Amino acid sequence: MGVRAEATPNPNALKFTTDKLIFQGNNSISVMPGDTSEHEILNDLMKLKGVDNVFGYQNFITVNKQFDVEWDDLQPEVIKVFESYGY
Numbered sequence: 001m002g003v004r005a006e007a008t009p010n011p012n013a014l015k016f017t018t019d020k021l022i023f024q025g026n027n028s029i030s031v032m033p034g035d036t037s038e039h040e041i042l043n044d045l046m047k048l049k050g051v052d053n054v055f056g057y058q059n060f061i062t063v064n065k066q067f068d069v070e071w072d073d074l075q076p077e078v079i080k081v082f083e084s085y086g087y
Helices: 040-046 071-084
Strands: 003-007 013-018 029-031 051-057 060-065
Touching (some): 003 071
Antiparallel strands (some): 029 051
């Protein structure tokens, strides 16, 4: 089924869910501007122009965009990152 994008209550955030486990354990992972993670997928998402921060837990990553960026432009780039990791 690949990656599904779902709306959140925040119009600047989309939740991207996969059928596969991305992160082991019960801890969530957040990456803010200027931070890096041991999880390369989060670092690669943060490198995308327009991404403000990311939050991951088990089989999903929520991507928060900068307010002046359109999802129509950013969402395909986010999906490409997921696909590059086999999701």
